[in-house]
Amino acid sequence: MATVTLSPAEAEKISTLQSAVASLPQISENEKSGFINLVARYLSGEAQHIEWSKIQxxxxxxxxxYDSLAPAPEDAVETKKLLDKLVVLKLNGGLGTTMGCTGPKSVIEVRNGLTFLDLIVIQIESLNAKYGCNVPLLLMNSFNTHDDTQKIVEKYANSNIEIHTFNQSQYPRLVVDDFIPLPCKGNTGKDGWNPPGHGDVFPSLKNSGKLDAxxxxxxxxxFIANSDNLGAVVDLKILNHLVRNKNEYCMEVTPKTLADVKGGTLISYEGKVQLLEIAQVPDExxxxxxxxxxxxxxxxxxLWVNLGTIKRLVEADALKMEIIPNPKEVDGVKVLQLETAAGAxxxxxxNAIGINVPRSRFLPVKxxxxxxLVQSDLYTLNDGFVIRNPARANPANPSIELGPEFKKVANFLSRFKTIPSIIELDHLKVTGDVWFGAGVTLKGKVVIAAKPGVKLAIPDGAVIENKEINGPEDI
Structure with a gap:
């Protein structure tokens, strides 16, 4: 275990925790030591304090x-050489529960009956076919998504793409009162455990044997990205830049809009580039x-990361990312799960850098x-790539707020006969029991608010521009 300074009381907590964790048969020795290490770091309060005045x-x-990057090689042989150095890794540990779906989020249908995972596979297949290269796809699952994903990837068995899956670590949740792992208190179901955030991608790659292979x-x-980010496709210009400049790490950043004010940002601090998250910012x-x-x-x-460097840093136990404490409650018991983020x-x-990429590379479906947005005429699908419609003049996407009636995917789909045309839409807010007919067009700023207890049906072919609609008489 890495050396951290603990008070006698904290050291006793860790000692008790070690003997408790030793009795858990569900997890490996690597997971046990990784977990103890994380808790010891958390107890030691080694959080890195940012001095605001030093931020540059x-x-x-x-x-x-992005515009200053050299163009990617035009020669197909050179391109193949470049792509043969690459692996694509999608973070696939999340469930679709927030959108009312069971199973991994990556199997939600996005467009034309294709799921996130289908689109990712089609994209890499077309790259491999076009250049005769072998870019493998890795999926990092959590214990929540592993079994389902194993079944789902079987359908790609005949495609020209190697798919590897591995599990990220499984750590016990800690009971806040006494710092004993929840599974040691009889809660051995899934609620007793948590995946420790996507910062765990680095040790898990190594521990799974995938990194050495x-x-x-x-x-x-x-190239690491969230499986629900439809804009995260392989970019030859970025890969070419990193190989030529021997960058060990690259984070894609993009200009903030008011919707992204809580997102982490890159700063220069004491001569290093680092990620600054809102949790690290002093209140004032x-x-x-x-x-x-x-x-x-x-x-x-x-994120684009050099594999050899990951191996070196993981073996030296040098990746000490900021710990994100995530308090939860399980059956009335207050628990703590400790997480880290890959960006940190x-x-x-x-030689780590950021690249300021176009907004089109960030299209998450949360x-x-x-x-x-992605099912509308604002986008089309080509070879698995979601392409933005050039007919929209405004570089920003419309802001859309849908009421709770639309929260679950099944309910959302049932309330639209067809997805409206939104090329000229700026803002849409829908509340109440609203149903959309076929061929509806929305433009400018539109607010549709059904009165409580009243069903409001927008008729087929309606064109609504800069209007507030509270009943049929307003259409």
């Missing part, structure tokens, strides 16, 4: 403008952190309002 805005050398095949870079500086003037960019969680690892890598 990164220069263009540190956060490179990839290195032995000559792979050099991994939170408004400044949220301002778009000083902190103009945020982390998309599209940037400060441990040499709620049905995002599903409305």
């Amino acid at each position: 805005t990164p220069t263009d050398e540190v956060v490179v403008p 990839l290195l032995s095949k000559g792979k050099e870079y991994v 500086n939170v408004n400044e952190f949220k301002s778009i003037e000083k902190f103009k960019i945020f982390n998309t969680n599209n 690892a940037i400060r441990f890598f040499d 709620a049905t309002s995002d599903l409305l």
Whole structure:
């Protein structure tokens, strides 16, 4: 275990915890020591305190403008060489429960009957076919998504793409009162455990044996992204830049809008580039952190990392990302789960950079309002890539707020005969029992609010522009 300074009381807590964890048959020795290490670091209060006055805005050398990158090689042989160094890894540990779905979020249908996972596979297949390369796909599952994902990937067995799955660590949740793991108190079901955030991708790659296998095949870079970010596709310009400049780590950032004010940002601090998250910001500086003037960019969680460096840093136990304590309640018991974020690892890598990418590389689907965007005429689908409609002049997407009646995917789909045309929409807010007919067009600023207890049906073919609608008489 790494050396951390603990008070006698804290050391006793860790000693008790070690003997409790030793009795848990569900997890490996690697997971046990990783967990104890994380808790010891948390108890020691080693959180890195940011001195606000030392924060500097990164220069263009540190956060490179996307437009300044050299073009990707035009020669197909050179492109194949480049792609043969690459592995794509999607973070696939999340469930679709917030959108009313069971199973992994990546199997929600996005468009034309295709799921997130289908689109990812089609994209990599077309790359492999076009250049004759072998870019494998890795899925990092959690214990929540592993079994379902194993069944789902069987349907890609005949595709020209190697798919590997591995599990991220499984750590016990801690009972707040006495710091004993919840599973040691009889709660051995899934509620007793948590995946420790996507910062765990680095040790889990190593512990699963996947990292050494990839290195032995000559792979050099991994492109890590959330499986629900439809904009996170392989970018040859970025890969070419990293290989040429020997960057060990690259975080894609993009300009903030008012919707992203809580997102982590990159700063220069004591000569290193690092991620600054809202949780690390002193209370008196939170408004400044949220301002778009000083902190103009945020982390998309599209990360490009050198595989050899991951191996070196994990073996040296050098990745000490900030710990994110996440309090929860299970059956009335207050518990704590400790997590880390992959983006926070940037400060441990040499020659690490950000690249300020176009907004099109950040298209996450977190709620049905995002599903409305990607299923509308604002986007088309080509070779698995979701392409934005050039007919929309405004670079920003419309802001969409749907009421609780639309929260679950099944309810959302049943309330639209067809998805409305929104190319000229700026803002939509829908509340109450609202149903949309076929071929509806929404433009400008539209508010549709059904009166309580009243069903409001928007007729087929309706064109609604800059209007507030409370009943049929307003259409």
